[in-house]
Amino acid sequence: MKKAILLGANGYLGRHIAYFLKQQQIEFIPTDVAETSVDNYTNYRKIDVTNINELQQLDFNVDYVFVFAGLTGTGNSSGIIEKFTKVNEEGLANVIHCCNGVEGLRIVFPSTRLVYKGIENSPLKENAEKESKTIYAKNKIACEQMLEESNVDYTTFRICVPYGNLIDDNYSYGTIGFFISKASKGENITIYGDGSLKRTFTHVSDITQSIFKAIQLESTINTVYNIGSNDALSLLEVANLVALKYGVKVEFVDWPEEALKIESGDTIFDDEKLQTAINYNYKHSLGQWITEI
Numbered sequence: 633m634k635k636a637i638l639l640g641a642n643g644y645l646g647r648h649i650a651y652f653l654k655q656q657q658i659e660f661i662p663t664d665v666a667e668t669s670v671d672n673y674t675n676y677r678k679i680d681v682t683n684i685n686e687l688q689q690l691d692f693n694v695d696y697v698f699v700f701a702g703l704t705g706t707g708n709s710s711g712i713i714e715k716f717t718k719v720n721e722e723g724l725a726n727v728i729h730c731c732n733g734v735e736g737l738r739i740v741f742p743s744t745r746l747v748y749k750g751i752e753n754s755p756l757k758e759n760a761e762k763e764s765k766t767i768y769a770k771n772k773i774a775c776e777q778m779l780e781e782s783n784v785d786y787t788t789f790r791i792c793v794p795y796g797n798l799i800d801d802n803y804s805y806g807t808i809g810f811f812i813s814k815a816s817k818g819e820n821i822t823i824y825g826d827g828s829l830k831r832t833f834t835h836v837s838d839i840t841q842s843i844f845k846a847i848q849l850e851s852t853i854n855t856v857y858n859i860g861s862n863d864a865l866s867l868l869e870v871a872n873l874v875a876l877k878y879g880v881k882v883e884f885v886d887w888p889e890e891a892l893k894i895e896s897g898d899t900i901f902d903d904e905k906l907q908t909a910i911n912y913n914y915k916h917s918l919g920q921w922i923t924e925i
Contacts, residue, residue: 641676743788832901
């Protein structure tokens with residue numbers, strides 16, 4: 633029987649990590665900064681990762697520490713920069729401190745497409761050029777470096793655009809959630825520019841299963857992986873799929889200046905490195921998933 637700590641158990645990805653921990657019969661402690669567990673875990677612990685005294689109340693003699701606690705977003709104001717840096721970077725530093733010296737422990741860390749400088753219509757390998765246009769991207773790059781320089785074993789997974797939900801019917805997360813939220817209310821979908829920007833869209837089940845297959849292998853220790861999918865689609869293609877499902881239209885609007893400043897371009901993931909390690913067949917396609925909503 634394996635053991636784990638899950639930091640960020642109330643978040644979108646964290647909830648699905650918890651879902652699969654249960655399926656894999658891995659004993660785990662779910663934690664988050666909120667007072668209660670959104671999924672009613674009886675052993676839930678309220679833990680603020682920026683408070684090392686709270687973290688040290690946990691027993692870190694475990695096999696895995698899933699660090700899915702953190703802040704996401706695209707703002708760059710001074711207040712946001714300070715808050716994001718404290719939670720995302722100082723929080724991880726505290727976790728690493730608590731993990732130091734624990735034999736057999738591995739940190740599992742989610743990163744993002746936003747660490748990359750996008751390349752038009754070209755898949756990105758893990759060693760592709762990096763660029764950070766938001767504080768969130770800067771945090772993730774710093775955190776990846778922090779793990780690389782630490783004495784704690786880790787595996788980092790870069791995730792492009794997740795979708796799907798195995799727990800409830802809430803699809804409010806990210807790009808897909810935005811499209812569905814508007815279209816399900818009978819509103820037309822708006823996209824910036826011509827919608828030609830491309831992304832890798834990965835179902836949350838494929839994300840979590842890829843992670844769990846990889847972390848069972850010693851060969852994946854201290855490595856960074858892109859998680860891929862069956863779908864590399866433009867935002868317009870995705871908007872059209874959702875619009876067709878709900879009988880609405882797609883409308884084009886000019887790029888707001890602030891949004892254009894932080895746009896990273898095409899982010900299509902090359903996942904050859906991960907596939908070499910785990911040989912995983914992605915189970916989901918975005919088009920089929922949308923038709924079945």
